Amino acid sequence: MTELIQLAQQSLWQPTGLVEQDISRTLGRIMVPGVDYADLYFQYTRHESWSLDEGTVKSGNYNIDQGVGVRAVAGEKTGFAYSDEITGPALLDAAGAARAIATGSSRSGAVAVRRKDGLTPLYQPLDPLDTLTESAKVDLLRNTEQLARELDPRVIQVMVGLAGVHDTVLVARSDGVMAADVRPLVRLSVTVVAEQDGRRERGSAGGGGRFGMDWFLEADRAAEYARMAVRQALVNLEARDAPAGDMAVVLGPGWPGILLHEAIGHGLEGDFNRKGTSAFSGRIGERVASEQCTVVDDGTIPDRRGSMTIDDEGEPGQNTVLIENGILKEYMQDQMNARLMGMRPTGNGRRESYAHLPMPRMTNTYMLAGEHDPGEIIASVDKGVYAVNFDGGQVDITSGKFVFSASEAYLIENGRVTSPIKGVTLIGNGPEVLTRVSMVGNDLELDTGVGTCGKEGQSVPVGVGQPTMRIDRLTVGGVAVS
Amino acid sequence: MNDLTVRERPEAWHPVPADDQERRLLDVAESALSEAGRMGTSAAEVSLSHSSGISVNVRNGEVETVEHNRDKSLGVTVYFGHRSGHASTTDFSRDAVVACVGAAGRIARYTEEDPFSGLADPELLAREMPDLDLYHPWEVDMDTAIDIARRCEQAALSADDRISNTEGGGLSSHHGAALYANSTGFHGLSRTSNHSISCCAIAGSGDAMQRDYWYDKQRDRRKLMDPEAVGEETARRILRRLDARQPGTMSCPVVFEAPVASSLLSHLAGAISGAALYRKTSFLTDSLGTELFRPFVRIHEQPLLPGAAGSASFDGEGVATRTRDIVREGVLDSYLLDSYSARKLGMESTGNAGGVHNLTLESTAGGGLEALLAQMNHGLLVTELIGFGVNQVTGDYSRGAFGFLVEGGEIASPVQEMTIAGNLRDMFLALEAVGSDTDTRRNLRTGSILIGNMTVAGG
Numbered sequence: 035m036t037e038l039i040q041l042a043q044q045s046l047w048q049p050t051g052l053v054e055q056d057i058s059r060t061l062g063r064i065m066v067p068g069v070d071y072a073d074l075y076f077q078y079t080r081h082e083s084w085s086l087d088e089g090t091v092k093s094g095n096y097n098i099d100q101g102v103g104v105r106a107v108a109g110e111k112t113g114f115a116y117s118d119e120i121t122g123p124a125l126l127d128a129a130g131a132a133r134a135i136a137t138g139s140s141r142s143g144a145v146a147v148r149r150k151d152g153l154t155p156l157y158q159p160l161d162p163l164d165t166l167t168e169s170a171k172v173d174l175l176r177n178t179e180q181l182a183r184e185l186d187p188r189v190i191q192v193m194v195g196l197a198g199v200h201d202t203v204l205v206a207r208s209d210g211v212m213a214a215d216v217r218p219l220v221r222l223s224v225t226v227v228a229e230q231d232g233r234r235e236r237g238s239a240g241g242g243g244r245f246g247m248d249w250f251l252e253a254d255r256a257a258e259y260a261r262m263a264v265r266q267a268l269v270n271l272e273a274r275d276a277p278a279g280d281m282a283v284v285l286g287p288g289w290p291g292i293l294l295h296e297a298i299g300h301g302l303e304g305d306f307n308r309k310g311t312s313a314f315s316g317r318i319g320e321r322v323a324s325e326q327c328t329v330v331d332d333g334t335i336p337d338r339r340g341s342m343t344i345d346d347e348g349e350p351g352q353n354t355v356l357i358e359n360g361i362l363k364e365y366m367q368d369q370m371n372a373r374l375m376g377m378r379p380t381g382n383g384r385r386e387s388y389a390h391l392p393m394p395r396m397t398n399t400y401m402l403a404g405e406h407d408p409g410e411i412i413a414s415v416d417k418g419v420y421a422v423n424f425d426g427g428q429v430d431i432t433s434g435k436f437v438f439s440a441s442e443a444y445l446i447e448n449g450r451v452t453s454p455i456k457g458v459t460l461i462g463n464g465p466e467v468l469t470r471v472s473m474v475g476n477d478l479e480l481d482t483g484v485g486t487c488g489k490e491g492q493s494v495p496v497g498v499g500q501p502t503m504r505i506d507r508l509t510v511g512g513v514a515v516s
Numbered sequence: 517m518n519d520l521t522v523r524e525r526p527e528a529w530h531p532v533p534a535d536d537q538e539r540r541l542l543d544v545a546e547s548a549l550s551e552a553g554r555m556g557t558s559a560a561e562v563s564l565s566h567s568s569g570i571s572v573n574v575r576n577g578e579v580e581t582v583e584h585n586r587d588k589s590l591g592v593t594v595y596f597g598h599r600s601g602h603a604s605t606t607d608f609s610r611d612a613v614v615a616c617v618g619a620a621g622r623i624a625r626y627t628e629e630d631p632f633s634g635l636a637d638p639e640l641l642a643r644e645m646p647d648l649d650l651y652h653p654w655e656v657d658m659d660t661a662i663d664i665a666r667r668c669e670q671a672a673l674s675a676d677d678r679i680s681n682t683e684g685g686g687l688s689s690h691h692g693a694a695l696y697a698n699s700t701g702f703h704g705l706s707r708t709s710n711h712s713i714s715c716c717a718i719a720g721s722g723d724a725m726q727r728d729y730w731y732d733k734q735r736d737r738r739k740l741m742d743p744e745a746v747g748e749e750t751a752r753r754i755l756r757r758l759d760a761r762q763p764g765t766m767s768c769p770v771v772f773e774a775p776v777a778s779s780l781l782s783h784l785a786g787a788i789s790g791a792a793l794y795r796k797t798s799f800l801t802d803s804l805g806t807e808l809f810r811p812f813v814r815i816h817e818q819p820l821l822p823g824a825a826g827s828a829s830f831d832g833e834g835v836a837t838r839t840r841d842i843v844r845e846g847v848l849d850s851y852l853l854d855s856y857s858a859r860k861l862g863m864e865s866t867g868n869a870g871g872v873h874n875l876t877l878e879s880t881a882g883g884g885l886e887a888l889l890a891q892m893n894h895g896l897l898v899t900e901l902i903g904f905g906v907n908q909v910t911g912d913y914s915r916g917a918f919g920f921l922v923e924g925g926e927i928a929s930p931v932q933e934m935t936i937a938g939n940l941r942d943m944f945l946a947l948e949a950v951g952s953d954t955d956t957r958r959n960l961r962t963g964s965i966l967i968g969n970m971t972v973a974g975g
Binding site: 084087088090091092093094095096097098099100101109110111112113114115116117118119128131132134135168169171172190191193227229234235236276278279280309310311313389391425426427428429430432433434435436437438439456457458459461462463465509510511512513514515 | 575578579580581582583584585586587588600601602603604605606607612615616619620622623624625626627628629630633658681683718723725726727760762765766767794795796797799801860900902903904905907909910912913914915916918932933934935936937938939971972973974975
C-alpha cells in the first residue's frame, strides 16, 4: 500500500510540487468549527478506446483527465468544489468554497495525515494501455470481427470496441487517513447484426476486468465473445413475440444477477435508507427473501470489474452480507451515511470522478449458490420463461418497482426449454420478488465484466452474479396477450 | 431552520470574466490547430468548452449539498489523409495541449484508411451565427440559491399532510461557452446558460410510498417557474399516485403524458440517425419516403428557435443547422446526418453532428392532456417510464411504466408494476393525436401523445 501511495504521489503531486504539508494545511483550513469531516480526492485518469465497424478500425480516442475534489461535511450538509488543476492555490481555493456550508471562521490549523498500510492490492497497479502495442490492439479488433463474420453468412454487421482505463487516486481525510489506489480497467465488447429473410436481429457479448488488455488474447477469450454474440443474434432471428402476464421465471446464472442489483441492491444503499426513501428503509432483521437466498456485495474479488482495494473514501474494499438466508442484514455505506446512521462504513463509498461527490454504491453484488441442479429447476416449470441474458435494468427505489430487459430468453413448456422469445421485459417489486424464489441452483457464476451502474448521473463499473434461480411469479412484459 | 445563513463567503471562488474565458478558448484552439499543422496533418478540428456554476439542494429545510462546478475541455481530431485520431483533455496548459494533439496523431497512425472520414464540406459550414438568446448568465449567490431551493421544497412539504418525506428542493445555475474550429479557418463560438429549479418528494409510508418530481429549466432565469409552483406541482404529481396497484394484463390505447412522450421522439431520432442507418442497426433503415405515421403528423427541426433548449446555428462540425421537416404528412422526409454518415449513405450532412436541434412534433388536438384523455375514453395514461427495453434494430418496445387507468375520459385510478409493449413501427402508425401541452424544457418538443393500441402487462 505504501508503494501505491508513492506511485500515486508521483503522478498526482510531483508534477506541481505538492507535498504532504500542503495536504495537511488544506484539511486544517476546511476543518472550521461545525465541519465534522472533510476529504481531498486526487485523481489522474487516462482512458483509451478503439472501435471497429463496417470492417474498419476507423476511430480511436485518448483522454487525459486530472483534478482534485474537496469536500466538507457538517452534519447532513455537504459542501463540494473541485479543480482540474492540482496545485496548492487551487486546493486552497476549492477548500474555501467547500467549507462555506459551515458557519465557523477560518483558522490556521493543520491535520496530520498518516498513510494507511497493510492492505493487499486486489489487482496489479499496471497501466493497461501499455499492455498491448497499438498494432496489437487494432489486430485484436480486426481478428475478432473476422471471426464473427466467418461464423455465419447471415452476419451483416460487426461492431467491436476495446477500452482501457488507467486510474490513479489518492484520498486524504480529516481523520488523518491517507490511502491510494492504482486501478486498471479494460473491456472488450462485440455486437453483431444478423439478417435472414429481411429480418434483422442483434446479439452482443463482451468482458473485462482489472488487468491488462493482453487478457483478451489468452484462452481464446475475444473469439469466445464473438461466438457468443453471433449465437445470440441467430437465436433471436428465430424468436417469437413474448407472452404478457404473470408467470414463473427461471433466470440463468451470471449476468441475470442484474435482478439483484436492481431489485434489492439500490434499495439497500445507505443514503436512501438514512433518508427513509427506500422501500427497504427500517427493515434490517426482517425477512425480505426466501430462506434459500443469501446475497453479498463483495468488493474484494481479485481482478473483478467491481472490485476496489480501497473505495473512493480510502476505506478497504469489503465483503458485506446484505441478505442471509432471506433475512436483511446490512446496508451498504459510505463514510457520511454510516456516521449519520451509527453504522460501520462498508467500503461502498464511490464516485465517478474527482468532479463528483461520493455516495454509497455497489461493487460486485451476487447470490451464493444453492443446492439445486439447474436442469432440475427448469424441469420444475410447466409454463414460464427462461431468461439467460439481459441488456439492462432500472429501479424506482421508493416504490420498489424494478424492470430489466432480456436480450436472450426462451419459453419453458412442460419442463422443457422450447422457442426463443423476444421483447421480454420483466417487472417486479423489490421487497417481494426474492420471497418468491423457490429454487436456487448450484451453478453460481459471476458476469463477464461489462456492467456499468448509473445513479444520480454518476457512472461506476460494477459486477453482478447468481446461480440459476426460479422465481415462482413475475410479470412478463411481452406483447402477446393469451 | 435557523442556522442556514451562510455568513462566510468563499473568499477566492470568483468567476473568471466571460470574455477572458472566451479569449482563452480561442488561444487554446489556435495553439492546438497550429500544433496539428506542425505535425504534418492534412486537416484538424477542435472542440472546446468551459462552464461554471453552482448546484444546491435543500432537504427538510436544511442545506444538503452545495456544489461549485467549474469545467473545461479540449477535444482534438487530426487527419492524415483518410486516417483519423481523437484525443481530449481537461488541461489547457501548453504542454497538455501539445500532448493531446500528439496523442490524437499517435492514434491516427494506427487507425485504418477510411475514405468517408474528414472535415465537413466547406460549402455547408455556417456563415451566419445569429444571436439565439441562449446566454443569460446569473451570478447567483449561495444564500439566494439556498433560499429558492428551500421555498420550492417547502411548497411541496406544506401542500398536503400526506407528503411524508422529501429528496429536497434544488436550484442549479450554469453558464459557459463552446468553441468549434477547424484547419480551414472556420470557427464558431456559442454561449449558453442553463438554470433549473427542481423538487422531489415522497408521500405515504412503508410499502405504499410513492415518489415523484418536477422541474423547470430555462436559458433565462427570469422565465423560470416560481419555486413555489414547482413544489406544488411536485406535490400534485405524488399525491395522485397514492394507492397505486397493478392494472392487470390487457390491450388498450395509451396516452403518454408530455414529459414522457418526448422519449418516443428520442427513439425516432435514434432510429433515423446516420450511424444507426449506415450500420443497419435501425428498424428504419431504408425508410426515407415511406409512411411512418398517419398523414396528419408533422415533425420538424427548429434549430433557430430563440431561447430554446436545443437551439444552435451550427452543429458539432460547424455545419449550418437547417429549419426543416423531418416527417411531412406522415412520410419520412429527412434523416439526421453528420458529415461522416452522410458520405457513407451518399448524401449530404443535415447539420446533426452531435444531435437534433429542437425536434418538434406538432400538436394535432384542440387541447392538452384532458382533450387527449377524452379522445381515448378508456385506456392507460403513462406518466413515468423506467428501463431500457427498446431495441433499435427491431423496434421492439417493452418498458416499465407508472400511470393511471382512464375511464370515460377521466383519470380513474393510479397503477404501477406494469409494462407497456409493442413495436415502434406499429406504435408510430397508431399515433392518433398530439396534445397542445408541449413540454418545452427539452430538445425534443412534444405534447402528450395518444397511441391507439399497446399491450399492458401488469399481473
